[in-house]
Amino acid sequence: MFDQKAAVERWRARLAETGSLFEADLDELESHLHDHLESLEEVGITGGDAFQTATRRLGDTRSLADEFAKVNPLLAWRAALFWITAGVLLVFGLRPVQELSEHAVIASCMALRLGKTAVSIAVWALAFASPLVFFAVLFPLARRRIESPLPWARSPVFRVGLLVGCALLMLASHLLLDWGFLYAFEKRWSVPALLAAYDAVGNASYALAVAAPIFLVVVAVRQRALAMKNRAAAAPLFWLAVGIFVGAVRCELHLFVREAAMACASVAKLGPAQMNALMWIVTLGCPLVLFASTYGYLRHGAPGPSRVLRAPFVLVVMAASGAMAIAAVFLTNPIASSARIPSAVALAAWNAWFLAGIVTSCALPVIVGGLMLRTLRAGTLALRVD
Amino acid sequence: MSRAKNDAPEENPRPIPKGLVAASATPLVLSILARGDSYGYAIIQRVRELSAGRLEWTDGMLYPILHRLEEQGLIRSFWQESETGRKRKYYRILDDGRRALDEQRAEWNAVHAALSLAWPGRRAGNV
Numbered sequence: 421m422f423d424q425k426a427a428v429e430r431w432r433a434r435l436a437e438t439g440s441l442f443e444a445d446l447d448e449l450e451s452h453l454h455d456h457l458e459s460l461e462e463v464g465i466t467g468g469d470a471f472q473t474a475t476r477r478l479g480d481t482r483s484l485a486d487e488f489a490k491v492n493p494l495l496a497w498r499a500a501l502f503w504i505t506a507g508v509l510l511v512f513g514l515r516p517v518q519e520l521s522e523h524a525v526i527a528s529c530m531a532l533r534l535g536k537t538a539v540s541i542a543v544w545a546l547a548f549a550s551p552l553v554f555f556a557v558l559f560p561l562a563r564r565r566i567e568s569p570l571p572w573a574r575s576p577v578f579r580v581g582l583l584v585g586c587a588l589l590m591l592a593s594h595l596l597l598d599w600g601f602l603y604a605f606e607k608r609w610s611v612p613a614l615l616a617a618y619d620a621v622g623n624a625s626y627a628l629a630v631a632a633p634i635f636l637v638v639v640a641v642r643q644r645a646l647a648m649k650n651r652a653a654a655a656p657l658f659w660l661a662v663g664i665f666v667g668a669v670r671c672e673l674h675l676f677v678r679e680a681a682m683a684c685a686s687v688a689k690l691g692p693a694q695m696n697a698l699m700w701i702v703t704l705g706c707p708l709v710l711f712a713s714t715y716g717y718l719r720h721g722a723p724g725p726s727r728v729l730r731a732p733f734v735l736v737v738m739a740a741s742g743a744m745a746i747a748a749v750f751l752t753n754p755i756a757s758s759a760r761i762p763s764a765v766a767l768a769a770w771n772a773w774f775l776a777g778i779v780t781s782c783a784l785p786v787i788v789g790g791l792m793l794r795t796l797r798a799g800t801l802a803l804r805v806d
Numbered sequence: 807m808s809r810a811k812n813d814a815p816e817e818n819p820r821p822i823p824k825g826l827v828a829a830s831a832t833p834l835v836l837s838i839l840a841r842g843d844s845y846g847y848a849i850i851q852r853v854r855e856l857s858a859g860r861l862e863w864t865d866g867m868l869y870p871i872l873h874r875l876e877e878q879g880l881i882r883s884f885w886q887e888s889e890t891g892r893k894r895k896y897y898r899i900l901d902d903g904r905r906a907l908d909e910q911r912a913e914w915n916a917v918h919a920a921l922s923l924a925w926p927g928r929r930a931g932n933v
Contacts, residue, residue: 479864
């Protein structure tokens with residue numbers, strides 16, 4: 421005996437799995453299926469035959485999902501967005517960890533009274549080894565979750581822990597590094613040796629800032645090629661690489677924008693109050709513009725993620741922004757040293773920079789995390805248009 | 807892929823190509839809704855009747871079209887219980903939809919008029 425109810429449920433579950441349809445879409449298609457089954461029953465066709473005919477007429481799962489993806493762009497982007505935001509959040513969260521561990525390495529070297537060369541080697545090793553270890557752990561972990569990237573991320577403990585953890589880390593890094601509390605603590609060791617160690621940190625971070633975009637573009641190109649070769653429906657590792665890339669490039673461009681704003685202020689001879697306002701606008705405005713434009717693009721007229729993946733322009737955009745970030749690494753310092761601003765204005769700038777930095781430290785994980793959770797939940801949202 | 811049965815021997819039973827089906831979908835849906843509220847399954851049945859089975863739609867593809875028209879503000883949808891007690895999503899044409907339909911009708915008439923004049927066997931000005 422053919423169990424029609426169970427068959428309809430299975431068919432609906434398969435469609436739901438594609439992630440491109442809202443609950444209301446599924447309701448509507450199911451209602452259509454019942455309409456068709458009823459009319460087939462009237463002419464004496466029932467059971468498995470009727471079900472086969474009706475579902476074939478509705479269209480196969482893949483092409484239905486593709487068509488619905490065009491009208492539900494944000495929903496179709498759910499999985500890709502999850503991995504992109506995960507990548508961005510990882511960079512935001514782990515960069516302070518990297519910075520703080522650099523200081524831990526310096527402190528240990530000082531305590532052990534190691535020579536300059538040993539300190540440099542330790543700092544350089546940490547700078548390059550930690551991202552490589554991170555990739556070696558992260559990618560296999562993510563690959564195992566290809567089929568279902570979401571279950572562990574649904575746990576409330578995980579969500580809250582991730583967001584609060586990121587915010588606290590960034591706050592700690594602002595207070596300890598930018599406000600110099602750590603330096604005040606480290607000063608009890610010999611200052612010249614400390615400055616030499618900081619030099620090594622600075623050089624290593626320049627090298628890393630140049631290497632990271634190139635490395636990440638190569639990773640993305642490779643993941644894209646793999647996804648296209650396997651004809652995979654989703655390419656989580658590609659989008660994860662894109663997210664990490666965005667996070668890394670953002671850090672460089674952010675510093676560049678700050679120094680450029682300072683240079684502009686010096687040319688325009690801004691007063692302290694104006695400088696203060698400019699810094700707030702720059703610090704809060706850049707991420708907001710980035711979010712608004714991404715959201716707008718995805719909401720209106722973006723093709724589905726698999727189409728974007730296949731389009732070569734993604735790689736062109738990545739290469740261009742990577743080149744910009746690398747250029748920024750070399751331009752930031754000359755621009756900074758060219759700025760001639762009175763100390764009162766500089767103080768206003770730094771204060772605004774720190775305070776706005778703390779605001780963004782707290783707000784960014786909330787915004788990025790909120791977006792991530794929204795895209796997660798969208799799959800189960802029952803949007804009814806009653 | 808089901809094909810229309812060759813009921814009328816003098817007619818070519820070949821289904822109409824995809825491009826034409828897609829191009830005519832919006833004006834057909836709007837015209838059907840202009841005659842009264844309707845729901846997906848009934849709209850598809852009506853299209854089959856009107857085209858004597860030659861306009862073959864994959865049923866599921868109608869819904870993205872309806873949703874796009876709704877997003878454009880040409881139609882609106884509402885859930886309502888059918889005679890059998892099941893909930894169905896009905897669509898109603900809006901004023902903007904009627905205006906869009908008028909425009910599309912003028913365009914299709916222009917295409918039709920041009921083709922009528924151009925078909926071999928007829929001379930220009932002798933329709």
